[in-house]
Amino acid sequence: MTTAYDTRWQRYTPGQRLLRFALYLLFVLAIVQSLRSIDVIPEFLYDAPTQMADLLNRMWPVSWASFPGAIQKALIETLHMATLGTILAVIMAVPVGLAAATNLTRNKAVNFLARLILVSSRSINSLVWALLFIAVFGPGPLAGTMAIAFRSIGFVGKLLGEAIEEAHPGPIEALTATGAGTGSIIGYGYWPQIRPAFWSIVLLRWDINVRESAVLGLVGAGGIGMALNSAMDLFQWDKVALILVLIFTIVIVAEVVITRARKTLL
Template sequence: MNDATQTAGPAPRQWLRYTAGQRLLRFALYLIFVLAIVQSLRSIDVIPEFLYDAPTQMADLLHRMWPVSWQSFPGTIQRALIETLHMATLGTILAVIMAVPVGLAAANNLVPNKTINFLARLILVSSRSINSLVWALLFIAIFGPGALAGTIAIAFRSIGFIGKLLGEAIEDAQPGPIEALTATGARTGSIIGYGYWPQIRPAFWSIVLLRWDINVRESAVLGLVGAGGIGMALNSAMDLFQWDKVSLILVLIFSIVVVAEVLITRARKSLL
């Protein structure tokens, strides 16, 4: 045995970031992603003439929308804007009233019954799975067009959001205070009020304020299908080719979204 054989040690290990199976899985995912893009491009019916003419049409539309018709604000548009805020506020309040019991029932540490938990979570999933526009169309068919249908649509859409996050906040609560209250023989109402509520109060107000902010934005769109609010004024102005009013309504929608964001930020600092 020569000296080279005696001094040679074991072969150095080669470090690999991914195993062969992981590399194969990543390649398959990339391939599926590329195939999905190719198939989407093939199935989307794009008219080249419209695509090439889009910048010219956009410039012409912006020219028609300027100057903004500020004098059109008093009257119908003002009332529609106020109605939008009312829809968002009332819809959020109704959603909280309906979502709190469902959220409590979905928390398995508060309600240790799998059947009740399953039914509560089914309600929450059903609420979130249906878009607010679809809810609006459903309630327009029941109550007719107007703010009532929009308010109820916002409420039913918000149940899943508020209830799910509330239930998760309850499940994340520290068990120490709950066990102490249970050991003293406290009733369920006292356990919720003195054990859970102090722990979930910041999360609860954060959830409600965030949902109101979202509902302000959604209520501005529901009017496009006839569910009241400033969206109906926008749809009417577009149908009549009143582009100066369209620009005014778009500016108002952008303004109320910004104002709502500022109010939510300050309210969270004050309450939390």
């Protein structure tokens, strides 16, 4: 007497299928709830293509003659903000990153405090940092530079700390056995191993800061964003088009510079 067995292969178990169904259901419910909470006016939605076409028509031709003067100065100011903000961030983030690395700093309280600083920096958006520093220093590029610096501490410090923790322990153990001090261990044990990661982190953050500094001016923190906000308030759409082209251009140029610098330094 033979017994028939069900040999059909199933990718998921019944429990996994139930869990997947529950996740899909939650996803759909979240979308439905989001659509219900967003106040969409159908008349404006239907009219959007016409308004977009009218806006593009007002932007053309681009006002290239407006570049010399205030817009040129604002563009240079944006690059200065990104560069100086990145330098300040690296100066402040390196000690925090060293303190956050558990294999370098053995004190758990110091590790916790350093990680708290890194999380606090990353959790606050650059626009919020800009508003805080505008309240302290007033509108202008100084507030934007400080906002970029404090926003970048978390990014640079976290990645630097992780790079230190992933360093090979062999050279560090050899230096420790010879009685080398902490400075020598960092300089000769950790630095040769983390140098490529360090320069990659710095260059990547500068690239990000160039993009962010172009937006901070919308809240009064200097840079080309202030020129963009002013042109939009005055309905000078040909200047708005010029500024958008300039922002796109500096982002592309920054990407090229970063690529070349990585090849040179790494």
